[in-house]
Amino acid sequence: MSDGLRMTPLYEEHVALGARMVDFAGWQMPVQYAGIIDEHHAVRSGVGIFDVSHMGEFRFFGVHAKEALQRIVTNDLDKIDAVGDALYTVMCDEDGGIIDDLIVYHSGDIEYLIVANASNRETDWDWITSHLPGNVEAVDESDRTALIAVQGPKALGIIAELAGDQWEPPRRFALGSATLDGVNVLVARTGYTGEDGVELFCHESQAVAVWRLLLSFAEVVPCGLGARDTLRLEMGYPLYGSDMDRGVDPISAGLGWVVPKTKSDFIGAEAIARVREAGPSEKLVGLTVSEGVPRHGYSVLHEGQAVGKVASGTFAPTLGHGVATAYVPAALSVVGTRLEIEIRRKVVPAVVSRPPFVGETSLSATRS
Amino acid sequence: MYPEDLKYDREHEWVRVSGDIATIGISDFAQDQLGEVVYVDLPSAGGTISAGDSFGEIESVKSVSELFTPVSGEIVEVNDALDGAPETVNEDAYGAGWIIKVKLSDPTEVEGLMDAVAYEAYLAEEA
Structure with a gap:
């Protein structure tokens, strides 16, 4: 069953927890552990954790990185001029077709971190790098990066307990850091559940340690892609491949809010402006x-x-x-x-x- | 897991015969495969069904399955309690999670179904 399917660094953990594994975008991922509904309620009322290490992480460096990425994404990176801020956006082709939806983190002075859907990792990387000028450095960190979402009203409390008294949580939709039992992690106050919480980035070699540390709290419930889907859909968050794809523009997809009218110099701008003008x-x-x-x-x-x-x-x-x-x-x-x-x-x-x-x-x- | 007083079919329904009434539900294997049941589309009592007919649907969060009757006859009762508590199918598949009762028109059909031993062997083969 594992023929050709990729595994995250947490694969063995999922199997040991009795997860039901499914093929998702070429990855063997847990769809549920105890059951989708219990996992769903755990996130709405307590705290659940999700392995989303299959997602893509790309880093871009250079004094021209912002200007270059502004051409590629629809949303306006001016909104995240403060280092640490994050932005939800899409990127489109010349016809306004959505290539993917992304979160862009302003991770350093002249550095941006983009998180992309697992199903589009290769497409996105090829698209972005083929539209980057030579003076911007790009690194695909996907394979060495693990991503664990910690979501629910009690999520921040768990992280605070692990990170120590001095730790300050990042603002909503911003990036911070923490040391959890000796492991350095990036802490993004983002998620896909509609609940408060964070997403933790760490080196893939430390994913198991972080996962087990989180599960050492009795109230932390491991959650699969099944609950991730019910949680995101209750919030109306779109899913690439179901709610949008290359054949649809952001205006029709209800994502006009990530295409500011004040911005015009990006790929797909003319096509999107025409849809906006005529109405979808x-x-x-x-x-x-x-x-x-x-x-x-x-x-x-x-x-x-x-x-x-x-x-x-x-x-x-x-x-x-x-x-x-x-x-x-x-x-x-x-x-x-x-x-x-x-x-x-x-x-x-x-x-x-x-x-x-x-x-x-x-x-x-x-x-x- | 697979009570010996029941008969099973290849679609993972079970049948419990008492006199000329057959109670039909889904097996423990079927409920586990489906996951938490969130909706059962029940037929109306009074209708007539033939062995092999689809008589309803059962839905979990992730999937939907048709319900097939392994026996023919008149539907004399449906488990309306499943409307408000479909998860009963998971919690008590062979008891309170029954789905319909059929007045058998051809009791010999039951003889063609698998007993618990044969059903477990069938599951092992399918796996």
Whole structure:
């Protein structure tokens, strides 16, 4: 079963914990340990940890690094001029098609760290490096970097306990550091769950030590990709490959907020501006259903006529019903519009709603 | 894991026969493979089904499976309690997690199903 599949430095840990392993983007990853729903609730109410070491980490150095990356990503790196700040963005091709969504960390004076989706690691690296001028140094650190997400209302408390009295957590969406039982880690106050928490970067040789250290706390629950998906979808966070891909532009994908109107000199700018000007013909919307579980690819109907397909869909454990995203004609994208989803043999009512589907979390509490 | 008083089919349903009534559910193997069940699409009582028919669906967070009846007859009762507590299928697959009861129209069909020993051998073969 492991033929050709890659393993993170934590593979043996997952197997020892009884995880169910699946092929995800060419990687053997844990989809669940005890069960998706329990893991989901652990993150919403306590703290869970996720191995996301399959993601890509690229570093860029040089006095021209910012200027070069500004050409490549849609969002404006001026927003993260302070060292340590981070920015969510997409990068697009000349037609405005989304190549990937990324987090860019301003990791040093003349240094940026980009975290990319596992499924796009090679594509992203090739794209970025082929558009970099020769005076910017690029290093693919993916293979030697482990990434562990620690998420939930109790996540920061766990890190604080390990990091010692002097430790100050980074601000929301910023990067800091810590020493956890002698292991140096980068601590990013970011995540994909809608809860407060951090993502820890460390050298792959120390991943097992950090993982075990976190699990030495009885309340820390190991969580798989199953819970990661239900948690992110409850928040309406898009997933590359389901909610967006090369065939869709950021405006249609509801990501206009990562393409500032004030910025124009980047790859795809003209195409995206045209969509913004004319208005997208289709938009990604949230849908809620009261029965059944909508899943990727199911038909979305309006008055019995097919108008789109489910992009992401799942049962939302916090809510107890199904939620989905789908691309539908712009005229049908208004909140409250009544559509239907063909869930196998049944056509069930679906109502357009504006994500997040779950509004109250430890993260929303830090904003208010 | 696989009670000896039950019969099993290749789709991982179990059947418990009492008189001319067959109670149908899914096996421990099936519930474990599915993961936490979040929705069971039940048929209506009163309908007639034939062996091999799909009579409903069972969904977990990650996947969906059709439910097939290994026997023919009239659906005399459905487990409506699963509407509010679908996880019962995981917690008590052979008891409170039953799905439908069928009044057998052809009791000899049961003889063609696997007993616990044969079912375990079948699972070992599939693995």
